[in-house]
Amino acid sequence: MQALVLEETKRLTLRDIDPHETLGPRDVRIKIHTVGICGSDVHYYQHGKIGPFVVKAPMILGHEAAGTLVEVGRDVKHLKVGDRVCMEPGIPDPNSKASRLGMYNLDPAVRFWATPPVHGILRPTAVHPADFTFKLPDNVSFAEGAMVEPLAVGMHAATKAQVKPGDVAVVVGAGPIGMVTTLAALAAGCARVYIADVQQPKLDLAASLVPGAVVPVNVKSQNLGQVLRDATDGWGADIVFEASGNERAAAGVFDPLAPGGRVVFIGMPGAPVPIDIVAAQVKEARIETIFRYAHVYPRALGLMGSGKINLKPLITNRFAFSESVKAFDFASNMPADAVKAQIEMPV
Ligand code: ZN
Numbered sequence: 001m002q003a004l005v006l007e008e009t010k011r012l013t014l015r016d017i018d019p020h021e022t023l024g025p026r027d028v029r030i031k032i033h034t035v036g037i038c039g040s041d042v043h044y045y046q047h048g049k050i051g052p053f054v055v056k057a058p059m060i061l062g063h064e065a066a067g068t069l070v071e072v073g074r075d076v077k078h079l080k081v082g083d084r085v086c087m088e089p090g091i092p093d094p095n096s097k098a099s100r101l102g103m104y105n106l107d108p109a110v111r112f113w114a115t116p117p118v119h120g121i122l123r124p125t126a127v128h129p130a131d132f133t134f135k136l137p138d139n140v141s142f143a144e145g146a147m148v149e150p151l152a153v154g155m156h157a158a159t160k161a162q163v164k165p166g167d168v169a170v171v172v173g174a175g176p177i178g179m180v181t182t183l184a185a186l187a188a189g190c191a192r193v194y195i196a197d198v199q200q201p202k203l204d205l206a207a208s209l210v211p212g213a214v215v216p217v218n219v220k221s222q223n224l225g226q227v228l229r230d231a232t233d234g235w236g237a238d239i240v241f242e243a244s245g246n247e248r249a250a251a252g253v254f255d256p257l258a259p260g261g262r263v264v265f266i267g268m269p270g271a272p273v274p275i276d277i278v279a280a281q282v283k284e285a286r287i288e289t290i291f292r293y294a295h296v297y298p299r300a301l302g303l304m305g306s307g308k309i310n311l312k313p314l315i316t317n318r319f320a321f322s323e324s325v326k327a328f329d330f331a332s333n334m335p336a337d338a339v340k341a342q343i344e345m346p347v
Contacts, residue, residue, distance in 0.1 A: 003060045003123035004324040004343075009048030012325045017060065019119045021127040028079055028130045029071035030087065033142040035122050036064030036149070037331045037341045039175070041114060045328055051268075055116045061328075062122035062343075063089035063113035066136065066145030076130040086145035088132040088152075088297050089113035089121070105294040112292075122324060124345060134297045137305030143318075143342055144304060147180070147311040150340075151300045154180035155188075156293035157264045161239045163188035170228060170237040170256050171195045173244030174202035174216075176314060176340045177266060181241050182206060183309050186213055194237065194256075196224050197244075201337035209313060225255035232258070236283075241266060247273050254279040264288045317341040 003017045023029055040050060041061045048055045066086040072079055079085065090112040092104035099107055114120025136145045154177060163169070169190045171182045174197035182193045195206045196217045203216035217227050228237050236258035242250050245267030251274060253263045263285055280287065303309040316338045319327035324343055331341045 001124050003119075004062065004321075004328075005058045006044055006055060006061050007058050008055070010046060012045060012061070012328055014322070014324055017058070017123075019060065019123065019126075023071055023073055023127050025073040025075040026130055027073045027127050028069050028076060028085075028133050029125055029127050030065075030067040030085060030133070031070045031125050032065055032067040032121060032123065032345050034066050034146040034345070035062040035343045036146045037062070037327060037343065038064055038150070039177075041120070042328065042331050044114070044116075046332055053116050057117060059114065059116055060119040060121070060123055061114050062120040063115075064146045064149040065089075065121045065126075066142040066148075067345075069133075070125065073130065079130055079133060079135065084136045084142065084145070085133050086136060086148045086297070086301075087121075087126075087128050088134070089149060090292060091129055091132055103294055105292045122321075122343065134301055137301060139307075140301065140304050141312075143315050144311050146342060147314065147340065148297055148300050148304070150176050151180045151184065151304075151309065151311060152293040152296040153177055153266065153290070154182075154184035155296045155300055156290050157181050157241055157243075157266050158184040158188040159296075160288040160290055161185070161241065161262045161264050163190055163239065165189040166191045167238040168228075168232060168258075169193045169239040169241060170224065171241045171243055172224075172249045172253070173197060173242070173246070173267060174199065174206050175243065178241075178243035179206060179209070179314050179339060180311070181243050181266060182214055183209060183311070185239070185241065186210055187303050187308050190239070194224070194228060194231070196249075199336040202339065205313060205337070205339065209310075224252070228256040235259070237261060239264070243267050245269050247271060251275060254283060254285055257283055257285055259283045262286045262288060264290060266290055314339045315342055319343050321345045
C-alpha cells in the first residue's frame with residue numbers, strides 16, 4: 001500500500017510499503033479518511049527522535065486518525081462494517097502492572113502509532129484492536145474524529161487538575177494542545193480560561209472559541225501574573241496548565257498561580273527546566289504531570305456529540321494525501337494563524 005514514510009531525518013516519501021498486518025479475532029480493519037499532523041510527527045521528521053525514541057528504520061508517520069470499518073474480526077460484537085470510527089493510537093499490554101493499576105498509558109510495553117519502531121497511520125487502511133476503536137457520534141465528522149487524540153490530552157490534563165465549577169484557569173500556549181486544554185477546562189467547569197501566547201492570530205482564534213469565557217493574554221506586551229492578579233483581586237489562577245513546552249514559560253508557572261492552586265505540566269520542554277521550589281512552596285502548589293491519556297476517548301466523544309466541545313475551528317489547514325510531503329513542510333513552519341493541519345485520504 002502507498003504510505004507516507006519517514007525514510008530518515010528530513011526525508012519523507014510517498015511510496016509502497018507493507019506494514020505486515022493480519023486481522024485477529026478481536027481486531028478491526030479501518031479505511032482511513034482523515035489524519036491530523038501532530039507536533040510529534042513533525043519532530044520525528046525534523047529531528048529523527050523524541051527523547052529515548054529514535055527512528056532507526058523507515059517508519060510510516062501519523063497517529064491522529066478517523067475512518068470507516070471495512071472488516072471486523074469474528075469476536076468483535078460492539079462494532080460493524082460501515083461504522084465511522086476514530087482510533088486510540090496506543091495499545092498497552094493488558095496484563096502489565098501499569099494496565100492493572102489503571103494507568104495503561106505508562107505501560108513501558110505500550111505500542112503507539114508512529115513512535116519508533118511502530119508504523120503510523122498515513123496509509124489507506126490499518127488493522128487495530130476493536131477495544132481501542134470508538135464509534136463517532138453521527139454529528140461528528142471524520143476531521144473532528146481525527147481531533148479526538150489531541151483533545152484526549154487536554155481532557156486528561158483537566159482531569160488531573162481536578163477542576164471545580166467556577167475555577168479560573170490559565171493555559172500557557174495557544175497551539176493545538178493549548179486550545180483543546182482550554183476547551184476541556186471549560187467543559188470541566190472552569191468559569192474562565194486565560195490563554196497566553198505571543199502569536200496574536202492564535203489568541204484571536206482562542207478567544208472566539210467560547211466568547212467571554214476565553215481571555216487572550218499576549219505575553220509579548222502583557223505580564224501574565226499581573227493580568228491574573230488584576231482579574232482576581234490579587235489572588236491568582238486556581239489552575240495553571242503549561243501547554244507551550246517553552247522552557248521560560250515552564251519555569252514561570254507559579255507567578256500567576258493562586259495559593260493552594262494546581263499546576264499541570266503538559267508541554268515537553270526540549271531540555272531540563274530549573275523550577276523555583278520556594279515559589280511553589282509559598283503557595284503550597286500541587287504539581288501534576290501528564291503523559292498522553294488513559295481511556296478518555298469515550299468522554300471526549302460524549303462532549304463532542306452533545307455539542308459541549310466544538311473542535312471545528314481548530315482545523316485550519318487541509319491537504320490531500322498526494323500532497324503529504326508539502327503538508328509536513330507546511331506543518332514544520334506553521335504560520336501564526338494555523339492551528340491544526342490535516343491530511344485527507346483519497347475516497
Ligand atoms: Zn498527537
